Amino acid sequence: MASVTAKQLCIKCDKGGGVATCGGCQQWFCVKHFNEHRQELAIGMDNLGEEHDLLQRDLTQGNAMHDLVSYVNDWEQKSTTKIQAVAEQARIDIQKYLDHKKQQLKTSLNQVANELKSSRQSDDYTEIDLKKWMEQVKQIREMLENPSTIRIIDSNDVQSIIHLIQDHMSDGVPSSHICQKCGRKFSIVDNCGGDCIHGGTWHARYEDCSYLKCGFNLGIKASIGKQHWSCCYSLERESNRCSKSGPHIVVQHEN
Template sequence: MINASEQLCSKCSKANATSICIGCKQIFCPEDSISHRQDLSNEFDAVINKHDLLHQQFEKQDNDATTHPIMDKVNQWEKETIAKIKQEAHKAHYELQQLFTRCNEELGQKLRRITKELCTAKDKQDYLETHLCKWLDALEALQNELTTPSDFKVHIKAMSINVTLMPIEKFDRVCGDIRLEQNELAVVHGAMNSHAEVRGACLYLHGIHHIKIKIEKMLKDHWMFFGIISSTAEMDEKSYLTQSAYGWA
């Protein structure tokens, strides 16, 4: 019969249990106490092995991040992003080329017009200092447009780029007693009491366009005509009577 004061071994159930494990709170006999300690030692070795494996994996990953699984997602994102950027860049190149072609055509028209005026003036020997100043200013303006065009605007966002043409309207050709000032942004009528014409530099084919014009001074009983006219129409002091002219006074 087992004495009530005797403790049973938690492993073999013998009545000679003498050791208590303060970790698991179990009671063991001397033989199983040694065995239990050996089991703890084996479990500790397993923890050490797991630690060593994790440490090796950590060092390998730290030295070579390309082996990390998430790097595949980053690489895929990189490929897709580069493809989108190349697509947007190709689109921007095409649009920019189209705009350059259009602007060069307009510059060519302006240059051919000046060439015609110079040839006519040379053949007829019909030119004054005012004509020379006007031609020099026009050539200087064309030179600036050719070397440093200010009409282009580029909008760059995270994944897109847009190239647009921002036309800067200025006064261009004149006919009659009229002159251009302030870098072709202002028009001044001379002292002669006669009609005169001035046209803008930009050409418009379709759409809605907003142009601001400020009248700083106009004599009493005088009037102005604002309108549109075909670009092929000849300059004339009374161009408002031209068939293609349309506007209001």
């Protein structure tokens, strides 16, 4: 007895008239729906062709690339404006700082000049005074030629598109140094002496003294019998500041 072959159902109408299968979707269709399926594919092909033509036109005219270039040009202009504004403000701030620092140095130099004038008139200066004034003049010149409290910082922050240059300055307080002799901090523009350790010896016995020199400087009230420092004639043995000391000597610089 011959076997009966089951008919394929159409994917669209579920009827048993499936006579053709699509090589793409592998579905069975009746004659009517197979033709409709082919028409749908033809419409899809037409739409794809239109999209291709539009893309070809845009590539030829370069509209997309032009928009990107315009964006970069706009970014460049805005960034340049920002950089110029920051640079101008940095110039103004640095000039103000330099003017302020220059005025401080003038004040310190005038103080030295007044001491020189006074000492010339009284003719009472010694080698210690000359050394002190020479050191002060030297340090003032160093501050003038090397304003160490100014640093230009080139920011390399990867989060920032624009690497802005910033000026880093102190708040007008003179830079701090450490003295080689006494170990104390001091301001280089106010380093006029009289604040460092004793440069003389402690006179504990009568034989240590010079009658004329010690007696004259100690005066009647203290009398030559009092123990004292030979440099400033202070009667305080434990004192670590001498009013006659020279300027501090720089051993290192602190930011």
